[in-house]
Amino acid sequence: MTTSVSPVRGSRDASARSGLLASRRFVSVLGWSCLVSMALLVWLGLSVAPTDAVQKDAQRLMYVHVPAAWLAYLAFGVTAACSALYLWPRTRSLHYDRLAGASAEIGVLFTALTLALGSIWGRPVWGTWWTWDARLVTTAILFFLYLGYLALRRVPDDPQVRARRSAIAALVAVVDVPIVHFSVSWWRTLHQEGTVFGEDRDAQLDATMAWILLWAVVTFTLVYLFLVLRRYDLAGIEEAADERQLERAIVERRSEAASSVVAAPEPVSVAVGAAPGSAP
């Protein structure tokens, strides 16, 4: 094992190859603004926001539940868009594939968060952790759909092949979401209607609440942006590390082969069998 490869150099190589989406400076500024914005949101949501007349403090969960759900959909939307861009021959690039994967991972995270927060909110308000209502079931199915997508991505394969597979899977999944939602809402509908975006009603949300909710959505979107950019860079570094490992394995094999030819006629099957990673 050589120690000459420092992690810093490795990552710089990776970023040079992948072409970072945003400069490091931008990402770190973004990270700090996420922190500040989140701290502000905690203060706004817990002490500035008025207490709901019916649901009391439980209603404050809205400031995290609603933005988490919004982000889940945004993330899967970005995954679908990037997948379509990858499949389109003119815009085909592994950058889109990497972005699609990064976004889906964060989408799954926020879907899980949405389900968990919804459960915690449902317990005091509806008196149950879970109810088989249309939106809940759709979200749960969405969660499993994208877990499957991520499982597909995790199986090692040639990057281009994997990218095409994943892109098709993502697009098929995104087509399924409206059908699932439609069928499940036919099946049962208990959930309260959308309050802010409801069709024939004016926003019934208190003005302060609405502003804080808006702030929450903006904050969560910033967090999403930060996480996606970081995950994208990380994926580039991972790929570079894989390539490096492969190159190293090839070099080791070559030297083994050379030494076995020069040194002795005896079989070297043990050494070959123990070589890490197998080049196709």
Next chain:
Amino acid sequence: MRLLREAAVIAGKDLRIEARSRVTTNQVLPFGGLVIVLFAMALDADRPTLTRVAPGLFWVTILLAASLAAARSAAVEIENGAADGLRMSSLDGASIFLGKAAAVAVQLVGLELVLGVAVVALYDVEVRSSPVMIVGALCATVGLAAAGTLFAALASGLRARETVLPLLLLPVLAPVLLGGTRAWEAGFEGTPSDGWPWVQLLALFGLVYGSLGVLAYGSLLEES
């Protein structure tokens, strides 16, 4: 026209393989029967409960069987490098998809027929309105076969395909489970008007996944 002729050739090939290997009849079908018996054991063979949930249990069984049948349909192309033969056959990706999906659909119809009879006999239900059930099952079969063939091809080259396929396929099939169950409930209860909207949903699902498969299958075949 050429598309359909080519599809028929592929479907004939797959069905001939099935006729000789009998994987569906000797493995998938007994598996389905077993699941139906196991459900009864899990629910303590309590007749009223079983009768009430029979349509749902039937369609869950069909979903599981469909995922096996689809996996098998993709597996026959892996053995002996058959996929290379398909690639070099100059057949269109769309017609290969339609042929393979048709072969899966034929096998599924057989499974549904036998398992349906088993459910009626074992779960003590009565068929009061059969048209909604038959048309519903046919529409569901189209969707199951189309989505199954597409996803099995997606997962086919993977080392972990046995475990990835159900995880990918079953959430996508959730609307088929819902639609099929409601349509069959309507059939068992003798209220077909409740079932027809669900049959339409099943038809829509079949149409959407059929089109997706026709569009995407070719590029899945090209890879590797």
